[in-house]
Every structure is written in C-alpha cells, then in structure tokens.
Amino acid sequence: MNSTPTALDGPPIQRRRGVSRERPDSAARAERVLAGDRARQPRTPDRKVDIRRLGPGDMASLEAHLLRLEGHDRRMRFCGDLGDEAVRRHCALIDWPNTQVLGCEVDGVLRGAVELSIHPRPYSSEAELAMSLEREFQGQGLGALLMRKALVLARNRYVSSVFMTCMVGNRRMQKLAAKFGAILSIGEGEMEGRILAPWPTFLTIVEEAALESRAYLRAAFSHWPRPAARPASA
Numbered sequence: 001m002n003s004t005p006t007a008l009d010g011p012p013i014q015r016r017r018g019v020s021r022e023r024p025d026s027a028a029r030a031e032r033v034l035a036g037d038r039a040r041q042p043r044t045p046d047r048k049v050d051i052r053r054l055g056p057g058d059m060a061s062l063e064a065h066l067l068r069l070e071g072h073d074r075r076m077r078f079c080g081d082l083g084d085e086a087v088r089r090h091c092a093l094i095d096w097p098n099t100q101v102l103g104c105e106v107d108g109v110l111r112g113a114v115e116l117s118i119h120p121r122p123y124s125s126e127a128e129l130a131m132s133l134e135r136e137f138q139g140q141g142l143g144a145l146l147m148r149k150a151l152v153l154a155r156n157r158y159v160s161s162v163f164m165t166c167m168v169g170n171r172r173m174q175k176l177a178a179k180f181g182a183i184l185s186i187g188e189g190e191m192e193g194r195i196l197a198p199w200p201t202f203l204t205i206v207e208e209a210a211l212e213s214r215a216y217l218r219a220a221f222s223h224w225p226r227p228a229a230r231p232a233s234a
C-alpha cells in the first residue's frame with residue numbers, strides 16, 4: 001500500500017491551545033507560494049479585478065455580495081444553511097477592529113470577499129479565514145488571489161496560524177487551502193485547515209502598502225470624469 005504522506009495526514013488541530021512557532025514543511029511550502037512561484041494569475045482576461053480592504057462603510061456591498069450567494073455556495077461559505085436575515089446579522093456582527101476583510105471587485109461590483117478574524121496574542125496570533133465568490137466568478141483563480149492577499153495581511157500582523165473550516169465535500173476550498181500549504185484534518189462533517197504563516201518580510205509589508213495605496217488612489221480619483229474613448233482611426 002502506498003504510504004506517501006499527504007496534506008490530509010496532518011496532525012489533529014489544537015485550535016485553542018496555542019500553536020508553537022515551529023516552521024515545519026507546510027510553512028516552507030506556504031512561504032514558496034507567498035513568494036509567488038506557484039501562485040497563478042487569475043484567469044479573467046476581459047474583466048477589471050480589484051482587491052481592496054473593506055471597512056464598515058462597505059457593509060452594504062458586503063451584505064449584498066453574501067446575499068447573492070446561492071443555496072449551495074451559501075451553505076459552503078457558512079458551513080450550514082443561513083437565511084437572509086442570518087446573513088445580515090453576520091454582517092452586522094463583524095468585529096471590525098479585529099477583522100480584516102478584503103473584497104474582490106470585478107468591474108466595480110463586489111463579487112468576492114475574505115474575512116480574516118484575528119485572535120490577538122502578543123507576537124503570535126491565530127486567525128480564522130472564511131471566503132466566498134459568487135458562482136459566476138468561481139474557478140478563475142480569484143479565490144487563490146484573495147487567499148494570497150489575506151495571508152499577506154495575516155503575516156504582517158504576526159499571525160502564526162490561520163484556520164479555516166469547510167464542509168467535507170468542499171473539494172474546491174480544500175484544494176485551494178492545500179495549495180497554500182494547509183494541513184487538513186477531518187472533524188465531524190467538517191474539515192479544518194491550518195496554515196502556518198511565515199513571519200512578515202519587507203515584501204509582505206510592501207505588498208500590503210500597495211494594496212492600501214491603490215484603494216486610496218481609487219477613492220481620490222473615482223469622481224474624475226473618464227477620458228472619452230478615442231475615435232476609431234479611419
């Protein structure tokens with residue numbers, strides 16, 4: 001029998017007991033992915049994709065995005081059936097000071113989001129990550145892009161372990177998590193993934209600064225009239 005270890009062979013997750021800062025193989029893999037050598041570019045050639053940090057002022061568009069998730073996707077996102085009212089309550093209860101939310105806008109409309117809830121401890125925190133993309137925008141690499149940026153934010157906040165929970169049948173999320181070096185373990189009807197996040201580097205700081213400055217520039221110039229399209233040459 002083939003005994004080659006897989007990501008599924010990871011140790012059971014000790015969620016609330018704290019995780020040491022050791023850097024086993026999975027962290028090294030995460031480092032490689034974060035360095036960009038395996039991260040794919042999104043496959044959205046004709047669309048304008050923007051990843052930006054969301055704040056309380058974006059509540060309405062975040063809510064609208066989550067409400068647009070259809071039955072199956074909404075179940076996958078929240079690991080259970082949530083009605084519209086519960087989705088609205090989820091948004092209203094976001095603990096913004098301890099939660100980083102990144103949005104994925106496609107052609108100016110919020111189509112995806114990742115929530116990173118951080119449980120702070122001095123110099124070594126844990127965080128929980130949950131993400132969603134509307135059906136039409138799945139499978140195009142946008143999930144990978146969102147997760148990559150969320151992990152940059154996590155690293156810059158000295159988060160050592162990023163946890164995610166998904167349903168056992170959610171192969172897409174599991175594949176995505178494994179791509180970033182997650183150790184996956186099966187619980188009751190759910191699967192948990194843990195990414196051991198490497199320390200921040202100069203590059204992760206720069207990457208976050210770039211994310212912020214794009215958002216700032218967009219906000220500053222959003223009311224400028226767009227230049228008229230060039231007339232087609234005769």
Ligand SMILES: CC(C)(COP(=O)(O)OP(=O)(O)OC[C@H]1O[C@@H](n2cnc3c(N)ncnc32)[C@H](O)[C@@H]1OP(=O)(O)O)[C@@H](O)C(=O)NCCC(=O)NCCS
Nearest residue numbers: 076077130131132133138139140141142143144171173175
């Ligand atoms: C899970 C989710 C965020 C992933 O985002 P995405 O943009 O669809 O994912 P990506 O396109 O970046 O990557 C998905 C990977 O899974 C693979 N995949 C797709 N369907 C798969 C399947 N049925 N089984 C195994 N792998 C699958 C894809 O091939 C891709 O890998 P590749 O880039 O190496 O080809 C998105 O599908 C989603 O929002 N689903 C509904 C909500 C949800 O499940 N949230 C997760 C709860 S935390």
